[in-house]
Amino acid sequence: xxxxxxxxxxxxNPHLRERARELRKAGNLCEVLLxxxxxxxxxxxxxxxxxxxxxxxxxxFYCGNCNVVIEIDGNSHNDKVEYDKKRDLxxxxxxxxxxxxLANDVxxxxxxxxxxxxxxxxxx
Numbered sequence: 001x002x003x004x005x006x007x008x009x010x011x012x013n014p015h016l017r018e019r020a021r022e023l024r025k026a027g028n029l030c031e032v033l034l035x036x037x038x039x040x041x042x043x044x045x046x047x048x049x050x051x052x053x054x055x056x057x058x059x060x061f062y063c064g065n066c067n068v069v070i071e072i073d074g075n076s077h078n079d080k081v082e083y084d085k086k087r088d089l090x091x092x093x094x095x096x097x098x099x100x101x102l103a104n105d106v107x108x109x110x111x112x113x114x115x116x117x118x119x120x121x122x123x124x
Contacts, residue, residue: 012055033107037110043114057087066123071101074104097122
């Protein structure tokens with residue numbers, strides 16, 4: 001069940017709607033694989049969103065039940081260390097926990113990724 005208060009209390013840039021829609025349609029393999037494990041309450045009956053707009057950013061996954069952002073870090077993040085740091089600080093300022101998962105781990109050790117998420121204190 002969706003925690004409406006957490007979901008609607010977040011800042012939202014409506015100009016990013018189309019970009020978020022494009023990202024969902026693009027079907028990045030890592031995101032699709034993890035999404036299959038998270039959506040429709042499959043993970044602890046939590047409600048996740050994919051390509052959620054938060055402020056001026058689009059996150060890979062957001063869980064309003066526990067205010068958690070899950071980001072899959074692949075090659076596109078290699079040259080964005082400072083950008084990612086600034087982004088994480090912004091989310092932390094909103095009271096969100098950011099969990100980073102490596103794309104390679106999703107592709108090669110999805111079970112291990114899911115075990116890590118199950119054990120993560122922010123997702124208990």
